[in-house]
Amino acid sequence: MAEVAVYGAWASPLSKRVEIVLKLKGVKYEVIEEDMSNPSVWLQNYSPILKTVPVLIHEGDPVVAPNVILEYIDETWTGNPIFPQNPKDRAKARFWIKFIDEKCVPAVMLACWGREMVQQMATQEAYNCLKALEDELRGKKFFGGNNVGAVDIAAIFLALWLGVIEEINGVKLLMHDQFPLLSRWVNDILSCSIIQETLPPRDQLITYLRTHNPNSFPSGT
Numbered sequence: 224m225a226e227v228a229v230y231g232a233w234a235s236p237l238s239k240r241v242e243i244v245l246k247l248k249g250v251k252y253e254v255i256e257e258d259m260s261n262p263s264v265w266l267q268n269y270s271p272i273l274k275t276v277p278v279l280i281h282e283g284d285p286v287v288a289p290n291v292i293l294e295y296i297d298e299t300w301t302g303n304p305i306f307p308q309n310p311k312d313r314a315k316a317r318f319w320i321k322f323i324d325e326k327c328v329p330a331v332m333l334a335c336w337g338r339e340m341v342q343q344m345a346t347q348e349a350y351n352c353l354k355a356l357e358d359e360l361r362g363k364k365f366f367g368g369n370n371v372g373a374v375d376i377a378a379i380f381l382a383l384w385l386g387v388i389e390e391i392n393g394v395k396l397l398m399h400d401q402f403p404l405l406s407r408w409v410n411d412i413l414s415c416s417i418i419q420e421t422l423p424p425r426d427q428l429i430t431y432l433r434t435h436n437p438n439s440f441p442s443g444t
Contacts, residue, residue, distance in 0.1 A: 225253035230266050230278040232257050233423050234431050236380040237289040238277040243376050244293055246417045248300040290320055293373055305373040319359065319366065320377040327352035328380055334396060335388045349396050353405060356381075360404040364411060375412055379422070382409045387428050 227245065229252055231238030245252050257266055257276050269278050269285040279286040279295065286295045297306050307313045330352050333345035356378070359366060366374035381397065386409075389395055399406040412418055 224255075224280065224283075225251070226282060227252040228255055228280040229253070230255045230257055230263075230269065230280070231276045232259050234428060234435075235259075235276055236384050239379060239421055239423075240289055240376050241277045241279060241292050241296070242421050243379065243418060244296050244305055244373075246421060247303050247305065247371065248296060249302070250296070250300055290324070290377070293376065297373070305367070305371070305376065307367075307372070316367075316373050319356075319374045322352070322355070323374070323377050323380075327356065331381075331385060331396060332388075335385075335392045335394055346396070350401075353381075353397060353402055357402045357405045360408055365408065371412065371415060371418075375408075379412070379418070381405070382412045382418075383422050383425065383428070387425060387432055391429060391432055 227250055229238065229241050229245070231241065231254055233256060242252070242254070255265075257263060259276065262274055266276070266278060267274050269280065270287045273287055277289055277292060279292045281295075281299070286292050294306065297304055306316055327349070330345050330348040333341055334349040337345050356366075363369075365371050366378065385397060389397070397405060397409070413422075
């Protein structure tokens with residue numbers, strides 16, 4: 224095994240977070256693809272509590288939980304930092320990542336894929352979450368400022384996966400007239416070469432999500 228390896232799943236936005244950060248840092252790594260319907264013994268050994276991807280292996284030791292991994296990478300390879308150096312700004316970035324994971328993504332998923340009786344309420348919650356992110360982008364190209372930062376990487380679900388889910392279900396949440404800054408951010412983040420080469424092909428993701436429940440994706444911090 225390489226000095227740095229990632230146990231991941233190609234369609235998982237959380238796995239792609241880790242790969243994006245490693246590439247931004249210029250860290251060479253090996254990807255070990257997992258089938259989450261049948262996790263390998265190695266994955267279960269490295270992550271006996273969570274038993275899910277992503278898992279980062281560095282010098283033989285595992286680091287688990289996606290956002291813990293992001294901070295570990297940022298602290299271990301200090302070039303091209305993704306978290307702000309100022310403690311207050313760093314705390315703010317952590318807040319927005321937590322907001323995306325625990326508020327925004329669940330609301331979006333329910334609005335697109337939930338039962339009819341909960342979709343209306345979830346759609347309003349999703350709108351409120353997207354509006355909060357829209358407001359946070361005012362005066363900035365990326366959530367991280369002029370450069371891609373940790374919040375941008377955490378929000379990568381909104382850049383690719385959300386559009387795919389909207390297309391599959393015939394709904395539209397991220398409308399340009401309501402969220403012009405967030406829509407522009409989607410175009411900007413997907414134009415980054417490292418992002419482009421790391422994310423899965425859109426057509427393959429559409430095919431995959433037509434037959435797999437996205438709520439089965441690993442979640443959490």
